[in-house]
Amino acid sequence: EDKVVQSPLSLVVHEGDTVTLNCSYEVTNFRSLLWYKQEKKAPTFLFMLTSSGIEKKSGRLSSILDKKELFSILNITATQTGDSAVYLCAQTSYDKVIFGPGTSLSVIP
């Protein structure tokens, strides 16, 4: 059965730390890998990755995909308390979307 695995499931860091969140997938007919941030509301889109080795960046966040090893990482540098959220990755194919369980990140002052 297709699945997406994220690690760690939970993470607590101090402000200013750098974190790396992992996402691995086993889904057939790969189309894209999506990252979302979910606070106490709906998920908000962060990145879409389709090609291996090309880093996507947005401010302090960046992400990269390795299609050979079937994983993606999301990096957050100089973390702030506003980064506290659940980070979801999802693998899409042409007929379905499968989300991982999420990584809960808590950034403490």
Next chain:
Amino acid sequence: DSGVTQTPKHLITATGQRVTLRCSPRSGDLSVYWYQQSLDQGLQFLIQYYNGEERAKGNILERFSAQQFPDLHSELNLSSLELGDSALYFCASSWTDSTDTQYFGPGTRLTVL
């Protein structure tokens, strides 16, 4: 604000009842996706419509059905409700018919008593 709207925001009903959740996609988006998020199951993909036609199906129960209307809004119908159907139901939209970048609505919280 993603531009996707969902109504109602909260819904409380009893077991055995039927409810309808409504979603309006972002302007210009042709695809609508429905998701269920519960504490123990995480975010689960239910179904996708593109320009009025069913395009992809996920873990949607037979008691649930959906449709997309000519004006592109979508409705998710949940019938014979059970306690376990209590969850947050999200609608998302995207421009294309393939499951790429999706913008989520605020969700409808359903509580079945």
